[in-house]
Amino acid sequence: MTAGSTDTASDGTHPRPRGGRMPRRERRVQLLESALEVFVAQGYHAAAMDDIADRAGVSKPVLYQHFPGKLDLYLALLDTSCDLIIDNCREALASTTDNRDRVAATMKVFYSYVASEEGAFRLVFESDLTSEPDVRERVDRVTTECASMIADVIRTDTGLPDEASELLAVSLVGMAQVSARFWLAGGGQIAQDDAAALIAGLAWRGIRGYPMTDDH
Amino acid sequence: MTAGSTDTASDGTHPRPRGGRMPRRERRVQLLESALEVFVAQGYHAAAMDDIADRAGVSKPVLYQHFPGKLDLYLALLDTSCDLIIDNCREALASTTDNRDRVAATMKVFYSYVASEEGAFRLVFESDLTSEPDVRERVDRVTTECASMIADVIRTDTGLPDEASELLAVSLVGMAQVSARFWLAGGGQIAQDDAAALIAGLAWRGIRGYPMTDDH
DNA sequence: CTGCACGCCGATCTTGACCTCCACGATGTT
DNA sequence: AACATCGTGGAGGTCAAGATCGGCGTGCAG
Structure with missing residues (x-):
């Protein structure tokens, strides 16, 4: 039938x-x-x-x-994806000394990563194997490492305590990650660069005001 | 044996x-x-x-x-958790008309949700069954619904287009969700209210300036 | 006292997915 | 050109986990 x-x-x-x-x-x-x-x-x-x-x-x-097995295969791919986003994030942060540009460049990295044709970001941001400690550790390390690099900048430029800098940095990473994934799911009603710039603006407006010690 | x-x-x-x-x-x-x-x-x-x-x-x-089966059991629990955070988010947004307070209240909702003893938030934010369409739909609906309610406020108060408002709202939700989860994983080096207030400040500084064109 | 109904448990079945054994054909050498 | 070698392919074993069937104990009506 x-x-x-x-x-x-x-x-x-x-x-x-x-x-x-x-x-x-x-x-x-x-x-x-x-x-x-x-x-x-x-x-x-x-x-x-x-x-x-x-x-x-x-x-x-x-x-x-x-x-050797299914998990090894998965971990190999996961490692590649994790290293990619972390390295790109590092390069974006090192590409300039202007923090506003840093935010924009980092946001662009996340959007490019998510928009990548292979879709490897799903292994990192949408893994269904988080119960496996090896996977969990690698997935968490992406956010931790990226946030840590950002937190260094925040701490250096604002004098905020370590924990606060880390938490702010994680927030920025979360913003980038979640909004980029949602932008992708939206089917591209907004151009990639426009979306990244919009969220970069949000992030920059949020973070720019934080220098407690008078910078300027 | x-x-x-x-x-x-x-x-x-x-x-x-x-x-x-x-x-x-x-x-x-x-x-x-x-x-x-x-x-x-x-x-x-x-x-x-x-x-x-x-x-x-x-x-x-x-x-x-x-x-009837394992999936039904899981979905029942997932529905409860999804409804809880969505309802709490709605109540937080309706609790005041001051947008700064709205941001703070909503952020508090996410932190309270994550800090809840039962840990039900893990079903929503750390599910390992996203390949199941029923689960995916419910998990996505949490972000979508919360962001939609926030986007209404943003659009009303700023006049930004729908897509931009939604994307900004999703960013705020992502910021709240990811930072709250990592705050919890951090073991409480920062008090819950302090962490929520810190990130609420970040969010509010970021969102308050719209739709003004950015300047320095 | 006896039979009945009801809910519960130990033991079992089946499916499905990860992980290996015997036959075949292509390649390099003499 | 013929043979030995090595990689490839289909068929099978094992095991874990979801889903189920005959006995058992308890409480009650007659």
């Missing part, structure tokens, strides 16, 4: 052609790409190793010849 | 004594409480129905006589 079937859900992404042998390194990269696509699309739990193997056009044993 | 039990990791929370028959309604409430504790402590996937039943001091069939 209902000839339907309509391919339950497997389609949408064509598996690669089945043939072809390729060098180890290249195969590994391809497996990582396929795994990222599947994890992003389905989440950790819903993603089956069979799906990843099919997506790459190989069979399951090949996958296990490159990665 | 191996009489088993030996509660490998179930410790930390003592299961209730095994005896006692009780009326349906009361049993149901107790099951909900036990399920909340387990889901909060372990997450959805790591939480086994056996754990919940043991926690309540009953056996698994009893659990299934009260709830």
Whole structure:
């Protein structure tokens, strides 16, 4: 009935052609790409190793010849994503000495990260494996590290205590992260740069007034 | 074999004594409480129905006589938590007409919510079942609804376009949510009211200037 | 005292996903 | 050009966890 079937859900992404042998390194990269696509699309739990193997056009044993298990594969991708946003955040903060530009540049980093085609940010901001301590630690480290770098600037320029600087910095990171994700879900009714600039303005207006010691 | 039990990791929370028959309604409430504790402590996937039943001091069939399945149980708890924060947010916004007080009251709501002893906020802000559309819809609705109520105020008082108002409101919600969660993780080095006031100040300084064009 | 109803428990089934074993074909060498 | 080697593929094992079925004890009406 209902000839339907309509391919339950497997389609949408064509598996690669089945043939072809390729060098180890290249195969590994391809497996990582396929795994990222599947994890992003389905989440950790819903993603089956069979799906990843099919997506790459190989069979399951090949996958296990490159990665010891599902969790290792996930952690490898997660580490890459975490390092990416942290490094970009660091570079943005170091790109200028003007704090207003710092805020704008950092906000742009978060929006670019979220807008990235691969969708790797979902592993960090929307992981469904937070019960795993290894995952939790890495995900938390993104916010912690980014906030820590921002907090250094805040503490240096305002003289606020450590805890307050950290909390303010975490707030800015949360603002960036949540608003960027929501902007993306909104389907781009606002241009990326406009959205980033809007929220950067909000953040800057909020944080600029804080120097307790009279700066100017 | 191996009489088993030996509660490998179930410790930390003592299961209730095994005896006692009780009326349906009361049993149901107790099951909900036990399920909340387990889901909060372990997450959805790591939480086994056996754990919940043991926690309540009953056996698994009893659990299934009260709830059709694991997901239904989870959704019931999730709905309660979502309604709670949304209602509290609404009340905070309606509690005054001064926007500065509105920001402070709303921030306090988020911090109180996160500081609540039961930890129900983890179902909303740290769910590991976002791949389930029913869960995703409810979790997103929290941010959407709260932000929408805030956006109404922003749009009314600033004349900004809908999309910008929504994005700003989402940013404020994200700031509150993320900073409150990290404040809690920090172990209370800052008093709850101080932390909420600090971030409320940040938010208010950020939002108060709109729609004026930025200057220095 | 006896039969009944009701709610509860131990033990079990099944599904699904992670993780390996036997056959096949392509490649490099002599 | 033929053979040995190595990587690939399909089929299967294991196990954990969600979901369920026959016995048991308690309280009550007759």
